[in-house]
Structure formats: C-alpha cells, structure tokens
Amino acid sequence: MSDSILVIGGGIAGINCALNAARYGTKVYLMDDTPSIGGMMARLDKTFPTNDCSICIEAPQMYEVDNESNIEILTNTEVRKVKKTAAGFEVRLIKKAKFIDEEKCTGCGACIEACPVSIPDEMDGKIGGTRKLIYMAFPQAVPNKAVLDPECRYGRMRENGSCVGGCVVDCSQCRECPIALCVKACQKEGKDAVRLWQANQNLNIDVKSIVVASGILSAEPPDGLYGYNQYANVITNLQFERLMNAGGPTAGQIIRPSDQKHAKKIGWIQCAGRGLTKGVPYCSKVCCMIAAKQVIITKEHDSSVETTIFYNDLKAYGKGFWGFYQKAVENGVRYVRARPYDAFEDPETRNIKIRYEDLDTGNLAEEEFEMLVLSTGLIASDRNERLAKVLNIELDELGFFREKSPMLAPLETNVEGIYLCGGATGPIDISESVVQACAASMKAILTA
Amino acid sequence: MTEDVRVGVFVCDCGSNIAGVVNVPEVVEYSRGLKNVVFADEGKWSCSVDALSAMQESIKEHEINRVVIASCTPRTHEPLFKATVKGAGLNPYLLEFVSIREQVSWVHMNEPEVATEKAKDLVKMGVAKAILLEEGEEIRLPVGRECMIIGGGMAGMNAALNIADQGFNAIIVEKEPVLGGLLNRISTISHDREQIPASEIVKKRVELVEAHPNIKVYTGAEIESVKGYIGNYRVALKGNGNGSGPAFEVSTVIVATGMKEMEPAGQFEYGKDPRVITQLQLEDKLKNNDLGGIKNVVVINCVNSKNETRGCCSIGCPVSVKNALAIKEINSDINVHILYRDLSMIRQEGEALEKAKAAGIRFVRFPDDRYPDVMSDNGELGVRVYDVLIGRDFTMPSDLVVLTTGFMGDDTVDQIKGHLKVSSNADGFFQERHVKLGPLDFPADGISLCGCAKSPKTFKESCEEGIGAAMRVSIPMNKGFIEAEGIVADINLADCNACGLCYKRCPYNAIELDADKNPRVIKALCKGCGLCAADCPKECITIVHxxxxxxxxxxxxxxxxxxxxxxxxxxxxxxxxxxxxxxxxxxxxxxxxxxxxxxxxxxxxxxxxxxxxxxxxxxxxxxxxxxxxxxxxxxxxxxxxxxxxxxxxxxxxxxxxxxxxxxxxxxxxxxxxxxxxxxxxxxxxxxx
Structure with missing residues (x-):
C-alpha cells in the first residue's frame, strides 16, 4: 500500500499540512492548480492582529516546502479522476502545460522582459495591475519558474500584439519557432527553456489519503452594488490590500484607479452585499479585522488620510482582535454603525457619494469619499464543485465541503481517507487554517 | 590555522542577468588574485545541472576546501549549492554565498563599472569570511515516544488519543477528579444545525481514553516539578498527603489546561441576588431541566469583555443564543431578552439567530459605554437598558438574569509557566510561538499548546487544536530526534563570568545553567539567532558560521x-x-x-x-x-x-x-x- 498522501491546494493550509506530514516522514504530493504555491496569503500585505507582513512569514515556509525532500510540488495541476481502492486512492492528475521546461528555467525573467503584451492581472486588474503573457505568478513564486499564458500559445492574443501573431503559417513546428520573442530571449540567455509545443501531462499516483485545502475566494460584488462595476474608485477590500502592498501593482502607493492620485478620504463598507440575493448570505468573520488592518496601515502610510468604516456588528472574535480594533480607533479611524444605501459618482471629481442611515442615531446622512472599499466577504472556491464530484464528497449549501460530523469527526468527509482543512471548510483566518492543517495532516497520516 | 586553506570562487553570469551589467571575467580575474584563492571560474548558469557537476569536479581537482559562490540570492539557492558542495565531499558549512544579482546587477543596471567594483568587493568579503569558515554539523538530540498532556478536557483527550493511536504513549495529568474539563459543566453543544448533549460526548470520549492501552491517566493530580527539555523531561506529580507522588519521564509536553469563567462578583447584583447567574450556571440548570417557575429571562452579553483590559470573549454570542433557545424549548412561554453590543454570529450561526428571533427571543442592542442596570428591590428583579434602536431607556421585569461573562486561563497557569518556562498574557492565556503560523507551538521545541489554554475556543476548534497539537509533538517522536542546523551558539567558559545574561535572554530556552551558574548551550535547541553572542559582556559566545x-x-x-x-x-x-x-x-x-x-x-x-x-x-x-x-x-x-x-x-x-x-x-x-x-x-x- 502507498504510504503517500495528496494535498490538494498549495495555500497556507496546504503548505502547513504538507510540511507537517513530510517532516513526520510521509511522502507528500502538494498540488495546486495555479503556477505557484502560496495561495491567498501570498497576495496579502499584512496579517491581523499583529500586522506581520504576509509574504515575510509565508515565503520562508514556501522555500521550506521547495527544499523538503519528502514533498513533490505539482503546480498548474488538476485532479482528473480519483478511484477509491482497498489500499487508498488511485489518482489521475493532469499537469497543464506551462510551456516552459521547468528543469531549464532559472526564473531569470529575460522572457518576461521580451514579451510585448501586457494584460490586466487577474487579481489586480481594477487597480491597474498588469502582467505579461509570459510571467511569474509573483516575485517569491515557488517554483520560481516562468509560465506562459496558453491564450498566447494558441494565438488568441494576436490582436493584442502578441508576437506569435506574426506567425502566419500555423505550421505546428513551434519547437523551432523563430518568431516568438520569449523563445528568442531565452535562447539568447543560453537556456532555451520556453517550449511552445509543450503538451499537458497525465500523472497517476497512489496515495493512502487525501487532504483538500482548496482555499477560499474573496467575493466579487454583485452587479450594481455601490457602483462597483461603473465607478473606477469603488474597489474591493482585496484590491485595496493589493494597493497597500509594497510588492503590489502600485508599489504600496494608496492611489485611486481613476487618476493615480493619493486618496485622502476613504470609506469602507462592511458586509457589502450581505443579505442581497446575490450577496454573501452569512458573516465571513474576518472582514472586520481586515478593515481594521487596512485603516491602520493606511494611517501608517499617511496619517492625514481620513478613514471611515461603516459597519453592522463588530467581529473581534480572536485573541488580540479587540486590541487591534482599539488601535484603529486610537489611530483616528471613524467607526459608523450604519447601513449605506447607495453610491453615486461625481463625474468631475470621480469622488463617490454615499447615502446611509446611522443606526445609532437613526439619522440619514450623505458623505463623499475619494475612494470606496467594499468588504464583500469570503466565499467557497469555484473549484469546489468539480473537486467534490471527482472526490465523491459532499458540499454544503454554501459551496464549502461538508464535514461528516463537525463536532464528532471534525475535518473528516463522508469518504474515509479524505480530509479537509482551511478555507475548504468555510470562512477562516490564517491561524485557524494552520491549526486545521496540522490536524488534517495527523488524520491523513493515521489513515490505515 | 594549520590547515591549508584553498578557496574556490565560482562566479555566475546568470545568462545576461549578471554578465549583462557586471564584467564577470574581470571579477573572476580579480578573485584569482585574492588571498588563499586557488581557483576561480565563470559559469553561464551556475545552478544548471551540468554546471553543478563541473563545480564538483573543480572542487576535487583543485582540492578546494572553501567555496565562494557569487550568484543570485541565498534565500532561494543556498540549499542547492550546499548540497552540491556536500556532494563533492566537502562539509556544506564551508560554503559562502555572495549575492551579486539581487545586490548588484539588478539594482545598478546603468552603472556597469560601479557594479563591477561592488561585485569585486562582495567577492573579496566572501573570500575573507570563507577563509575563516569552520566545519559545521547538524546536531541531533534523541526524542522518545512519550508525551505528557496537561489537562484532560476535550483538547487534551483528543491530543492523547491521536498520540496513542500512533503507538506512542500518552500520559494525561488532570487536576480534577474526572476527565472532561469544562464540558462537564455544559448542557449541550451545538455547531451549525447539529446539537449534542455534552455529557454524551464526554462519556464516549472518556471511554475511548480509558480503554486505550497507550494512555495513562492521572486524575486529581497536580504537577510538582518539570525538569529538562525535549527528549528528557522529568516530571514529578504532587503526592497525596505526605509522600511524594508519581514521577515519570516524557519526551514532549502538550499544554491543554483550558479556561475558566470569570466571576462577575459585585457586578449586576451577582453574588447578592441568587437570581443573577452566569452562563455556566445556566448550563447547569438546563442540564437538570430545572428552570423553576420563571417567566422572564434577561441575558446580558459582553460582561467583563470588550473593555480596556479584555477583548471579545469569542464564544459568548452563540452561547447566549443557544441557551436562550434551550430555555424556549423547555418552556416557550418564558420571555427571553438578549442584551448585546455586537452580535458576533458567523457563518451558519446566523441561522441560529434567525431561529431565535422566530422563537420570540428579543434582541436589544445597548451602547458600548452604557451597560444595563440590574436592580434588585424589595424582592423584585428588574433590568434597565438603553435600547439603541429606540433611543431610550426601558425597564423589563426579570426573574432570572444571565451574565455572559469573559474567560481567563486556569488557576494552574502560573505554576505551569514556571515549570515549562513559557509565558502567558494578563488573563492567563498562554502565549503561542507565532499568532499566525505557530498557533500550536511554544517557542521551545517539544512543547505544544491547544484549546482554551491559548484563548477561548469553540468545541469544534478545541477538538481540532488537540489533534493538531498531537501532530506537532509527534513529528520529533516519530523521527526519534530533533535536528538543529549547524549555525549554533558556542560558549567559551574560560572568559565567562557566569552573569547568566545569555540564559535569561535566549528566546528558546536553549541555554541552561549548571549549579555554578555556568551556561551551557543545548545545541539541538539553539536556532542560531546570535542574540546571546552580541549581548555577552565578555564576548565569550561565538556563533558557528x-x-x-x-x-x-x-x-x-x-x-x-x-x-x-x-x-x-x-x-x-x-x-x-x-x-x-x-x-x-x-x-x-x-x-x-x-x-x-x-x-x-x-x-x-x-x-x-x-x-x-x-x-x-x-x-x-x-x-x-x-x-x-x-x-x-x-x-x-x-x-x-x-x-x-x-x-x-x-x-x-x-x-x-x-x-x-x-x-x-x-x-x-x-x-x-x-x-x-x-x-x-x-x-x-x-x-x-
């Protein structure tokens, strides 16, 4: 019987699950469907309630994963088929082409510089973040290798000026493509690691148990909510996080998408969309502390920025969280218990005017902000549905994986040998994810 | 130094990443002229497989015994080059990494000459250090397979079961006469839509623990002393009466001492009027189905929480709603008011809130700075509250007032802190190694913590933490050792004046003092930060590497x-x-x-x-x-x-x-x- 385990998802939960199991002495396949491990945490600027820099504490763990001989990292990889057997699971994975020879690529970035096409970055699009068609997921990416967007490879970016657009022959001889600038740049560096003809790879593995750590998503505001889709200066709290981040698209400058000017008056709307038909129907518990963190950091950047948080019920459920909230108050943040109704843009200034009811006084009020941040909450990963089907495990009505019995058999699913941790179980913060990761690794190891 | 020091310098081009700015041949030529350098070479990609094997060849051929690699950054590539050096038969600590890409070519792109000078300097510095490098070695400390778990509540029992299921030995030390902890005082626990009597859970779990051949339980037991560190803890329990208690040795320790409800003495008529009780006292009534003939219950949340000294109690809101619903279930005619500041109901707990509202439970928000008054006059109990929504005070009659109070660490926390040399916050909750990434660890290896000993947790979270803590201590127990990197402190006792500063300042309890206060580094526990060395007034501590x-x-x-x-x-x-x-x-x-x-x-x-x-x-x-x-x-x-x-x-x-x-x-x-x-x-x- 195989003694290995498979961890699905390389965010902070998956990383900790894998590290624990590997150090115990178990062989671990750590799989992620994106080009790098790191997950949500790698995108964050700071973590509450200490304001530890996120990548500062996560990157060393990522490097540890990279150097751990018991862990095999499989990025850009998806689960295709899982068969339960008496001995565990037969798993078929598909490693999607990165169009890079990972053995040869040293992550030097010459190809990225050579690429002529910049497109909006998936996460940072609204705040001006771009990436090339050949790119590195983020500077600390593990593995530290480039990845080529298949949109380029298949010619779908020709209109955008992608260099293979010059290719008129479609000869299927990309192996010796003399046109692609990234290929040429890499060859010039003497590496020849860009492989435009690379195919997806099937991979069959046997494992005794599986841990699902597929993570969480920050909800996109539903259509029309506070003008998110219409007005440039209405952004989500995750986008704001990227604005604050020195490693983000603005190098940590808190500037407005409309004119790149420093925003001097910023409003946060908590529970944005909560209770609306398309909004998140439950409390995600972390947004209050995220907002507290964001205002504290904003004030650290520039103490003259006016910050207001419109909220319902303050969630300060964890150790040190209340003190963190108090720190935000001490820093001059204005907390208004309120229900904002709507938002309008002043076409000239591009400022956002909101109307709200102050729940403490019952008064209606109107206020203008230079930028509006929507705390939209955390939702289940969009991969869960497919994963649940492949793994033959259940989802709850919110789209998170269902535990067999949350109280009596926490982190276990209806299939013996498949366990859960982190955002796969619901809205959760980093330390809780790490705890669950430790527990799930224990369960995965103890699986007979 | 008697040994013939032979330094080899390997300078990487990183394609054009370095060589496009820095004049690498010039740096190589310069290196050849440095003291003790017997070999220097340029590599197009030093990290490529062929370059690595060429490097190993050169090391052997030129009898190189110190290696300087000038390339990208040690944060990503040091392990690779260390392994390469080791593969060539050299001690991996004889490698010095010089960063001329991140520190030179990428940041001085427009000044090739300046960059080249800086690269030369960095290589010279690397060589100067390399000459003095000494062999290092990973240090191992054997670890056995016995773990002591302090506290036999839900977290502790879960930890013990998971340790014992691996074939390791778990020893639970519980100060109460029975296992189960706080759960013994609770009627039901709930999560999402599931609700289970607490006694049922405790009974089943205790049966499992007591039947397990690898678990030994000491109830009614308190710790007299703990000596040692990971791999060799020596524990003595207090004796009953005059004799000394049991003593045993363990390799690891899990702290699962739980928490206790704070007494709201002198507040809200508590202690004066028996009709004013805490949530735990209500649990007791619910367990016995004994509410008496009460008609009006008022619950006050956030008692002794969210003020200058203390944060959110973490679990009060869902507990108050759960117990309010339980009251309604016993008798739906009883009026229940929950007075609150913020309702902290997350995820599906929101459904319980809806259910409570449907059952007729009233929720009244009061201002943060204006708590309700409980008045006990002439046998009448009443609560006056300022309702934020209505904007005025009103008084409600009450024959039972339930205070949702905050929590604090167990009474034994101070003693345990001394025994294990760990710290806690003002409320007696133990301090974990790192709030985010070390939630189940103490700074010192081999001691873990879980459950409400750290901060108030839900039942489910406590169970998960117990299992997780078991994992943390099982890693060294399964491997049979812990290993420290060779970068450790070394004390030269000849100059030491036994001031004890190093012992006091080490964050990892890695320095112990003997009877004469002479310090000794427990090398396997040392993380090599060098704090002790820099602070040592006699400069007699050195850090290897x-x-x-x-x-x-x-x-x-x-x-x-x-x-x-x-x-x-x-x-x-x-x-x-x-x-x-x-x-x-x-x-x-x-x-x-x-x-x-x-x-x-x-x-x-x-x-x-x-x-x-x-x-x-x-x-x-x-x-x-x-x-x-x-x-x-x-x-x-x-x-x-x-x-x-x-x-x-x-x-x-x-x-x-x-x-x-x-x-x-x-x-x-x-x-x-x-x-x-x-x-x-x-x-x-x-x-x-």
Whole structure:
C-alpha cells in the first residue's frame, strides 16, 4: 500500500499540512492548480492582529516546502479522476502545460522582459495591475519558474500584439519557432527553456489519503452594488490590500484607479452585499479585522488620510482582535454603525457619494469619499464543485465541503481517507487554517 | 590555522542577468588574485545541472576546501549549492554565498563599472569570511515516544488519543477528579444545525481514553516539578498527603489546561441576588431541566469583555443564543431578552439567530459605554437598558438574569509557566510561538499548546487544536530526534563570568545553567539567532558560521579601499534580505555604496561590529532587520533596536558621529523601502 498522501491546494493550509506530514516522514504530493504555491496569503500585505507582513512569514515556509525532500510540488495541476481502492486512492492528475521546461528555467525573467503584451492581472486588474503573457505568478513564486499564458500559445492574443501573431503559417513546428520573442530571449540567455509545443501531462499516483485545502475566494460584488462595476474608485477590500502592498501593482502607493492620485478620504463598507440575493448570505468573520488592518496601515502610510468604516456588528472574535480594533480607533479611524444605501459618482471629481442611515442615531446622512472599499466577504472556491464530484464528497449549501460530523469527526468527509482543512471548510483566518492543517495532516497520516 | 586553506570562487553570469551589467571575467580575474584563492571560474548558469557537476569536479581537482559562490540570492539557492558542495565531499558549512544579482546587477543596471567594483568587493568579503569558515554539523538530540498532556478536557483527550493511536504513549495529568474539563459543566453543544448533549460526548470520549492501552491517566493530580527539555523531561506529580507522588519521564509536553469563567462578583447584583447567574450556571440548570417557575429571562452579553483590559470573549454570542433557545424549548412561554453590543454570529450561526428571533427571543442592542442596570428591590428583579434602536431607556421585569461573562486561563497557569518556562498574557492565556503560523507551538521545541489554554475556543476548534497539537509533538517522536542546523551558539567558559545574561535572554530556552551558574548551550535547541553572542559582556559566545571573527573579516575586506565612500550594511537573512531581494527583482535602482553583510538576525550585530566599521573609516553603518512585529526569532529585532540605542551612545562617547549609524526595519515585500533607505543614507552622508 502507498504510504503517500495528496494535498490538494498549495495555500497556507496546504503548505502547513504538507510540511507537517513530510517532516513526520510521509511522502507528500502538494498540488495546486495555479503556477505557484502560496495561495491567498501570498497576495496579502499584512496579517491581523499583529500586522506581520504576509509574504515575510509565508515565503520562508514556501522555500521550506521547495527544499523538503519528502514533498513533490505539482503546480498548474488538476485532479482528473480519483478511484477509491482497498489500499487508498488511485489518482489521475493532469499537469497543464506551462510551456516552459521547468528543469531549464532559472526564473531569470529575460522572457518576461521580451514579451510585448501586457494584460490586466487577474487579481489586480481594477487597480491597474498588469502582467505579461509570459510571467511569474509573483516575485517569491515557488517554483520560481516562468509560465506562459496558453491564450498566447494558441494565438488568441494576436490582436493584442502578441508576437506569435506574426506567425502566419500555423505550421505546428513551434519547437523551432523563430518568431516568438520569449523563445528568442531565452535562447539568447543560453537556456532555451520556453517550449511552445509543450503538451499537458497525465500523472497517476497512489496515495493512502487525501487532504483538500482548496482555499477560499474573496467575493466579487454583485452587479450594481455601490457602483462597483461603473465607478473606477469603488474597489474591493482585496484590491485595496493589493494597493497597500509594497510588492503590489502600485508599489504600496494608496492611489485611486481613476487618476493615480493619493486618496485622502476613504470609506469602507462592511458586509457589502450581505443579505442581497446575490450577496454573501452569512458573516465571513474576518472582514472586520481586515478593515481594521487596512485603516491602520493606511494611517501608517499617511496619517492625514481620513478613514471611515461603516459597519453592522463588530467581529473581534480572536485573541488580540479587540486590541487591534482599539488601535484603529486610537489611530483616528471613524467607526459608523450604519447601513449605506447607495453610491453615486461625481463625474468631475470621480469622488463617490454615499447615502446611509446611522443606526445609532437613526439619522440619514450623505458623505463623499475619494475612494470606496467594499468588504464583500469570503466565499467557497469555484473549484469546489468539480473537486467534490471527482472526490465523491459532499458540499454544503454554501459551496464549502461538508464535514461528516463537525463536532464528532471534525475535518473528516463522508469518504474515509479524505480530509479537509482551511478555507475548504468555510470562512477562516490564517491561524485557524494552520491549526486545521496540522490536524488534517495527523488524520491523513493515521489513515490505515 | 594549520590547515591549508584553498578557496574556490565560482562566479555566475546568470545568462545576461549578471554578465549583462557586471564584467564577470574581470571579477573572476580579480578573485584569482585574492588571498588563499586557488581557483576561480565563470559559469553561464551556475545552478544548471551540468554546471553543478563541473563545480564538483573543480572542487576535487583543485582540492578546494572553501567555496565562494557569487550568484543570485541565498534565500532561494543556498540549499542547492550546499548540497552540491556536500556532494563533492566537502562539509556544506564551508560554503559562502555572495549575492551579486539581487545586490548588484539588478539594482545598478546603468552603472556597469560601479557594479563591477561592488561585485569585486562582495567577492573579496566572501573570500575573507570563507577563509575563516569552520566545519559545521547538524546536531541531533534523541526524542522518545512519550508525551505528557496537561489537562484532560476535550483538547487534551483528543491530543492523547491521536498520540496513542500512533503507538506512542500518552500520559494525561488532570487536576480534577474526572476527565472532561469544562464540558462537564455544559448542557449541550451545538455547531451549525447539529446539537449534542455534552455529557454524551464526554462519556464516549472518556471511554475511548480509558480503554486505550497507550494512555495513562492521572486524575486529581497536580504537577510538582518539570525538569529538562525535549527528549528528557522529568516530571514529578504532587503526592497525596505526605509522600511524594508519581514521577515519570516524557519526551514532549502538550499544554491543554483550558479556561475558566470569570466571576462577575459585585457586578449586576451577582453574588447578592441568587437570581443573577452566569452562563455556566445556566448550563447547569438546563442540564437538570430545572428552570423553576420563571417567566422572564434577561441575558446580558459582553460582561467583563470588550473593555480596556479584555477583548471579545469569542464564544459568548452563540452561547447566549443557544441557551436562550434551550430555555424556549423547555418552556416557550418564558420571555427571553438578549442584551448585546455586537452580535458576533458567523457563518451558519446566523441561522441560529434567525431561529431565535422566530422563537420570540428579543434582541436589544445597548451602547458600548452604557451597560444595563440590574436592580434588585424589595424582592423584585428588574433590568434597565438603553435600547439603541429606540433611543431610550426601558425597564423589563426579570426573574432570572444571565451574565455572559469573559474567560481567563486556569488557576494552574502560573505554576505551569514556571515549570515549562513559557509565558502567558494578563488573563492567563498562554502565549503561542507565532499568532499566525505557530498557533500550536511554544517557542521551545517539544512543547505544544491547544484549546482554551491559548484563548477561548469553540468545541469544534478545541477538538481540532488537540489533534493538531498531537501532530506537532509527534513529528520529533516519530523521527526519534530533533535536528538543529549547524549555525549554533558556542560558549567559551574560560572568559565567562557566569552573569547568566545569555540564559535569561535566549528566546528558546536553549541555554541552561549548571549549579555554578555556568551556561551551557543545548545545541539541538539553539536556532542560531546570535542574540546571546552580541549581548555577552565578555564576548565569550561565538556563533558557528557567523562568528565575530568572520563578520569582522568581512567588514575589514569591505573597507580596505575607499572606506569613506562605503556603507556597511548588516542585513538579516529573513525579512530585510527579502526586501533587498525584492528591490532586485523589481529592478529598483539605488546607489551602490553599501556592502551587505548577511546575519541570521539583526540581533546578531554587536556594538563591537558597528564600531569596528567606523574605526576603519566607514561612511556609515546600516542595520537592517525585520519589520516589527515580525521576527523569525520572535523578538530579535526588538533586541537589536534596544542595542542600537546603546551603540549610538557608545559611538558618541568614543568620538564617532552616532548619526551615521542607521537602521531600517524592512519587510520582505518592501523593496522600495530598502532602496529608499539607500538613497536617503547616501544623501544624508553626502556620498553622492
């Protein structure tokens, strides 16, 4: 019987699950469907309630994963088929082409510089973040290798000026493509690691148990909510996080998408969309502390920025969280218990005017902000549905994986040998994810 | 040194990444002229498989016994080159990594000549250190397979079961006469839509624990003493009566001491009127189905919580709703009011809230600074509350007032802190190693914590923490040892005056004192931060691979030429070097005056090192560490900051300008901050 385990998802939960199991002495396949491990945490600027820099504490763990001989990292990889057997699971994975020879690529970035096409970055699009068609997921990416967007490879970016657009022959001889600038740049560096003809790879593995750590998503505001889709200066709290981040698209400058000017008056709307038909129907518990963190950091950047948080019920459920909230108050943040109704843009200034009811006084009020941040909450990963089907495990009505019995058999699913941790179980913060990761690794190891 | 030191220097082109800016052949040629260098070569891609094997060949062929690699960054590539050196038969600690891509070619792209000079300096510094490098070795400490779990509540029992299921031995020490902890006082527990009587859960779990051949339980037991550290804890329990109690040895410890409800004595008529009770006292009534003939219940939340001294009790809101529903279930005619400040109901707990509202439970929000009054007059109990929504006071009759109070750590916390040399907060909750990434660990290896001993947790969370803590201590127990990297402290007792400072300051309890107060480093526990060495008044502690001698040699090499133009920058390996690397990756251009010296922690930098740089004429000195509050060694950067203040005073006394000593606390994401510091420093020191 195989003694290995498979961890699905390389965010902070998956990383900790894998590290624990590997150090115990178990062989671990750590799989992620994106080009790098790191997950949500790698995108964050700071973590509450200490304001530890996120990548500062996560990157060393990522490097540890990279150097751990018991862990095999499989990025850009998806689960295709899982068969339960008496001995565990037969798993078929598909490693999607990165169009890079990972053995040869040293992550030097010459190809990225050579690429002529910049497109909006998936996460940072609204705040001006771009990436090339050949790119590195983020500077600390593990593995530290480039990845080529298949949109380029298949010619779908020709209109955008992608260099293979010059290719008129479609000869299927990309192996010796003399046109692609990234290929040429890499060859010039003497590496020849860009492989435009690379195919997806099937991979069959046997494992005794599986841990699902597929993570969480920050909800996109539903259509029309506070003008998110219409007005440039209405952004989500995750986008704001990227604005604050020195490693983000603005190098940590808190500037407005409309004119790149420093925003001097910023409003946060908590529970944005909560209770609306398309909004998140439950409390995600972390947004209050995220907002507290964001205002504290904003004030650290520039103490003259006016910050207001419109909220319902303050969630300060964890150790040190209340003190963190108090720190935000001490820093001059204005907390208004309120229900904002709507938002309008002043076409000239591009400022956002909101109307709200102050729940403490019952008064209606109107206020203008230079930028509006929507705390939209955390939702289940969009991969869960497919994963649940492949793994033959259940989802709850919110789209998170269902535990067999949350109280009596926490982190276990209806299939013996498949366990859960982190955002796969619901809205959760980093330390809780790490705890669950430790527990799930224990369960995965103890699986007979 | 009797040994013939033969240094090999390998300079990487990194394609055109380095070679496109730095004149690599010139650097190689320069290296050949350095003291003790017997071989120097250029590699197009030093990290490629063929280059690595060529490197191994060269090491053997030229009998190289010290290796300097000048390439990208040690944060990503040091393990690879260490393994390569080891593969060539050399001790991997005889490698010195010089970063000429992130620190040179990527950040001085438009100044090839300046960049080449800086690269030469960095290589020279690397060689100077390499000459002094000594062999290091990973240090192992054997770890057995017995774990003591302090506390037999839900977290502790879960931990014990998971340890025992691996075939290891678990010893539970519970101070109460029975296992089960706080759960013994609770009627039902609920999560999402599931609700289970607590007694049922306890009964089943206790049966499992008691039937397990690998679990030994001591109830009614208290700890007399704990001596030792991971691998050799010696535990003595208090005896009943006069004799001494049982004693045993364990390799690891889990702290699962739980929490207790705070007595709201003197508040809200509690203690004066028996009709004013706490949630736990209500649980007792619910367990016995004994509410008496009450008609009106008022629940007051956030009692002794969310004020100047204490935070959110974490579990009060869902508990108050759960128990209110239980009251309604017993008798739906009873009126229940829940008075609250914020309702902290997350995820599906929101459904319980809806259910409570549907059952007729009333919720009244009161202002943060205006708590309700409980009035007990002439046998009448009433509660006056200011309803935020209505904007006025109103009084409701009540024959039962339930206070949802905060929690604090168990009574035994202070003793356990002493036994295990760990710390707690003002409320008696133990302090974990790292709030985010070390939630189940103490700083010292081999001791874990879980459940409500850390902070109030839900039932489910406590169970998960118990299982997780079992995992944390099982890693060394399964391997049979812990291993420390070779970068450790070494104390030369000849000069030691037994002041005990190192013992007190070590964040990892890695230094012990013998009967004569002579310190000894438990090397397997040492993390090599160097805090002790930098603070030692007698300078008798050295850190393998980061010795005073080696670091001073780097300083001297850097300042051999043009010292007045140079800045010596001591940079911590974790965040600050991360920031340097980030500036590199982002191609941020900054002046090339700094010569970086890597230390594991900013706390390693001693006043002597700083002063030595000034003595040799350095234009300035920079100490760069992790941005607060992050520190890979818990609080090393705080120690560094304190020391730098002292350093400035000493510099002034010794006739140097203290303003030339700078520091920057820089996150690994903050390339711009490091680049700006460089620009600011060069400007302030007038080096432009």
């Amino acid at each position: 980061y010795s005073d001698e080696q670091i001073l040699a780097q300083v001297e090499a850097a300042l051999e030429e043009n010292p007045a133009k140079k800045i010596i920058a001591f940079v911590c390996h974790w965040c600050a070097l991360g920031g340097v690397d980030m500036a590199g990756v982002s191609r941020l251009q900054y002046p090339a005056n700094a010569r970086l010296i890597r230390v594991m922690c900013s706390a390693r930098v001693s006043i002597r090192m700083v002063e030595h740089a000034f003595k040799l004429g350095a234009a300035g000195v920079l100490v760069a560490g992790c941005e607060f509050p992050t520190c890979h060694y818990i609080t090393g950067n705080y120690a560094a900051e304190t020391r730098l203040k002292r350093a400035k005073k000493k510099l002034a006394r010794d006739g140097y300008d203290p303003e030339k000593l700078w520091n920057v606390w820089c996150s690994a994401a903050d390339g711009p901050k490091f680049a700006k510091t460089m620009r600011d420093m060069v400007k302030a020191l007038e080096l432009e």
